Amino acid sequence: MISNGISRAPNMEHQSFRHVPSDKAVPSRPGSSQSFPPGTARLLARILSCGDAELIWRDICDFFSGFGFEHVLYGYSPDSRGAILGAPEDYLVHSTLPQPVVHEMVTEGYFRMSVTFNWALRNVGVASWALTAREAGLDEDIPVSAAGADFFIRHGLLTGCTIGFMPERTRGRAAMALIAPPDVPQHHVDAILAEMQDLIFAVAAVAHRCLSALPYHAPGRRLTRRQREVLEWVAEGKTSADIAVIMGITTPTVEKHLRLARETLGVETTPHALVKATFLNQMFVTSPLDTGVRRTLVPWGM
Template sequence: MHDLISHLDRLTSAHSVEELWALHTQKMKSYGFDRLMYGYTRYRTSHSLGDPQDWVLLSTQTPEYMRKFIDAGIYNDAPMLKWALANDGACSWRRLTEMSRTNNLTAGERRVMAFNHSMDVTAGYTISFRSISERSKGAIALTAEPGVTQDTVDETWEKHGGSIIVINNVMHLKLLSLPYSGERQLTRRQQEVLQWVGDGKTIQDIALLLGLTPATVEKHLRLAREALDVETTAQAVLKAAFYNQMFTMDTKA
């Protein structure tokens, strides 16, 4: 119990996504899960998970795996992802064996399973985190080391599953509080002008506060909108706030 509390303390004290992820992957590896894939979206609809560039996506899978699974879009047919979108909690990948045995898989799902088998992604667990809104969803796939059977994974889960779930939930909640840029990186000046807009300041106000011309403020807002791939400044403020890129503090001091 002391080791668990100590690790949770390190997670909650992490200063960056990179530090948090390094702590988490190391801990999960101690349970036999050497390849993780975490995803979180705030742009889910009934037909889409939103633009992948807007996801929080962290993985220790190989680049080859990610190119096929994410870039080529086969994740849309992944059976365990479908399960995660419809459920909360943890699920053994034994579910896939049962679905295959009862012929309860689509052609797309079978293609995903064949690809995973070719990449030694065959045993593990998926944890689906409780959503905070209809538009958001987060989940993590914990892949066991190559050669490890699902029976062995389930035995590990029987002993340590409760702790693993708690650790992953704490990691997930902590990550949501940390700045994350992904593909949508803002410059410091772009962050500043969006912050002032969020405070209700006009273009003229911001220009005076920052010692800039109104045209320069407009330029930074336009570049921020382009970086965040949105049409309006209000959308830019919302998206920057979602990813904690506004009103951030330097916690490393």
């Protein structure tokens, strides 16, 4: 599944790539201090206080377009185990790339042929697309099929950087790619990263924390209000008989809701359903009607 708040952010076209002269480029290192431009604190505060994924996505796309990046691609696998990704139908993907391009990338697995994507699954920070497999600490070169190479060339996905994020738990991994226009050489991108790497990482990391915390519903994975309510009572330690009394329904009806919840989430046991619903941020969440804002992503099918 791909969830895409918007197909393309405004003002992403006709941006000139900001090339920082090499004599002004300062190598970035962990813990280095870089001055953030005015308005950064306001941007971060807006992202942190926003419950609408589409607005967060629009903000960060506008921000990165200011550096001249033509496209932004963000992917999150909530059920992954370290570098082993979960089921593609559970992926959360935001992208300014055309839908058919992202569809092909995900279904054909071309994103797995990227050195920096594999680096980002195991590391935190920003990696230039000039990074080699050896520099990334990978055991061997990442094989790129002829079809994969053709895909990247055909769509101009040639220069940019990839961002890896600190995992909040043992499950779940995310990565973000900032893609430069095809006619921009990689060393121009690297000059920007040398000076602004910490700022780019900070904004991307805050956006990731917020986007990955919002509820989203893969096609066919959305729990009904009753299914979610029953699961939440199970999480509170209540038996089916207890839940029936609390909700004013019969015990067989409780069991029916639990069965349908398991089927919806694609699992076989109720404990697994609880875990899966938690990964998908569908447990103990407020309703949009309670807050007056939209808190879920709008999915579109693969």
